[in-house]
Amino acid sequence: MKHDLNAYYAELRRRSLRQLEARQRECAALDPAFSALQTKRSRVLFMPAQGAKLTLSTIRLEEEALLKKHGLPRDYLQPAYVCPLCRDTGLVGEPVQRKCACRLKLEQQFRAEAARINDRETFEGFRPDIYPDDVSLQNGRKIMAFCQKYADTLPSPKIPQLFLYGQAGRGKSFMGNAIAARAIERGIDSLRLTAYRMTEEVMAGFSGNASPLPRFTQVPLLVLDDLGTEPMIPNVTAESLFAIADQRSSARLATVYISNLTREELRDRYGDRIASRITDAAITKEICFAGASLRSRIEDGR
Ligand SMILES: [Zn+2]
Numbered sequence: 001m002k003h004d005l006n007a008y009y010a011e012l013r014r015r016s017l018r019q020l021e022a023r024q025r026e027c028a029a030l031d032p033a034f035s036a037l038q039t040k041r042s043r044v045l046f047m048p049a050q051g052a053k054l055t056l057s058t059i060r061l062e063e064e065a066l067l068k069k070h071g072l073p074r075d076y077l078q079p080a081y082v083c084p085l086c087r088d089t090g091l092v093g094e095p096v097q098r099k100c101a102c103r104l105k106l107e108q109q110f111r112a113e114a115a116r117i118n119d120r121e122t123f124e125g126f127r128p129d130i131y132p133d134d135v136s137l138q139n140g141r142k143i144m145a146f147c148q149k150y151a152d153t154l155p156s157p158k159i160p161q162l163f164l165y166g167q168a169g170r171g172k173s174f175m176g177n178a179i180a181a182r183a184i185e186r187g188i189d190s191l192r193l194t195a196y197r198m199t200e201e202v203m204a205g206f207s208g209n210a211s212p213l214p215r216f217t218q219v220p221l222l223v224l225d226d227l228g229t230e231p232m233i234p235n236v237t238a239e240s241l242f243a244i245a246d247q248r249s250s251a252r253l254a255t256v257y258i259s260n261l262t263r264e265e266l267r268d269r270y271g272d273r274i275a276s277r278i279t280d281a282a283i284t285k286e287i288c289f290a291g292a293s294l295r296s297r298i299e300d301g302r
Contacts (some may be wrong), residue, residue, distance in 0.1 A: 005090060005106060014081045023076055030070060034077075035062050076150040098173060108184060115191045117184055121177035123148050136291040140171065143287055147175045150285075151182035154254050155220040158273035159285045161249065162256045163263070163278060166289030172258045176223045179256055183221045191215070191224035195230040195241070202240045203233065213240060217247040220254060227278075238270055245277040252283060 027034040041059050044052045066073045081088045086100035101109075101254040126144055133136035150157045162179075175300060180202045195203075198216065205212040224243070230237060248255045257278050259266065263286070267275040279286060 005103060006105075009088050009090045009103075014084055016088065018080055019200070020077070020079050020206045027067075027070075027072075027077065031066065033066055034063075037066070041211045045112065077172045097286055108187065111184065115180065115184070116197075117177055117190065117192050118178045119181065122181045123151075123178045125178075128292045132294075142291070143171075144176065144178075146285070146287070147179055148182070150254075151179040153188075154179075154183050154186065155187050156252075156259065158252060159283060160252045160254050161278070161280065161284040163284050163286045164258045164289065165260065165262055165286070166257065167293070168260055169293035169295035170289035170291065171294055172289050173225055176256050176258045180223045183254075188220050190221040191219045192221070192225065194226040194227060195224055195228070199230045199233060199237050199240070202236055213243055216240075216243065216244045218253075221256075222248065222253070223256040223258070225258045227257055228261040228266070232269075238274065241270065242274050242277075245274055249280055249283060265290060 015204065024034070024038065028038070037059055041056070044055050044059070047055060054176045063077060067076050069270075077085070082241065083100060083102040086092045086102060090100050090103035091097040092100045098202055123144060126140075128137055131140050147162070150159075164175060166172060177192060183190040201212045224244075232238065245255075247253075261280045262274065266278060278284070
């Protein structure tokens with residue numbers, strides 16, 4: 001996930017410059033006085049700083065009067081930035097620069113992308129029509145209300161851990177994504193990935209220079225999906241899962257574990273050390289997704 005934001009901003013500036021040049025040509029064709037002002041302006045480059053400033057503001061006034069005469073907006077010959085705050089540099093502040101709001105927003109979007117959170121499975125996208133009967137719909141609504149509250153009280157919900165379990169196709173991943181999407185929307189750094197993917201990234205980390213573990217142990221919200229389907233690589237899978245579950249539970253960091261396994265099956269697969277942290281009753285809410293599969297109905301509705 002490499003996003004070169006500097007290149008992005010440079011491209012924005014190139015575009016607005018091209019548009020400005022087009023407007024300059026348009027004005028020059030309209031009235032030679034515009035070109036005369038441009039010539040005057042280019043001479044300012046060779047003037048001492050003090051006088052230059054004054055001359056520039058005089059030229060600007062003349063230009064505005066000329067634009068008005070031709071019925072054009074007064075900023076017609078100013079660069080039109082997408083973000084006037086940072087003039088499409090992504091940075092604001094003098095002399096100490098910081099990231100502009102527009103850049104923070106972009107980074108947030110990239111983070112959502114990198115965190116594999118999609119914008120279709122959200123609380124707003126909840127579909128009552130996929131539930132086969134009233135009882136399961138009521139259950140679905142109850143679970144959603146709980147998850148929504150959890151997401152809205154992040155990064156420190158009253159109960160920091162969720163353990164969502166049940167058979168495939170009951171909407172667990174949907175809820176996990178909806179929580180992460182809401183968190184990202186609220187500016188909370190989040191990561192949603194499958195246990196499989198996590199194992200893969202931990203493995204890749206061994207050949208790289210930086211361990212990926214701190215990202216998983218420290219991110220304010222971690223949604224770990226499909227727990228139990230990942231390969232059990234000796235010295236990797238259980239060890240990294242333990243490190244993550246242990247550090248996150250003792251720091252009370254918001255973590256959503258999603259699995260087809262029950263608590264007992266979890267213990268069989270990973271051992272008590274790991275299972276007890278994932279389902280620690282003092283800090284975990286267990287939610288069972290029961291009932292008929294929603295999958296065929298989801299597909300029908302699409
Ligand atoms: Zn900006």
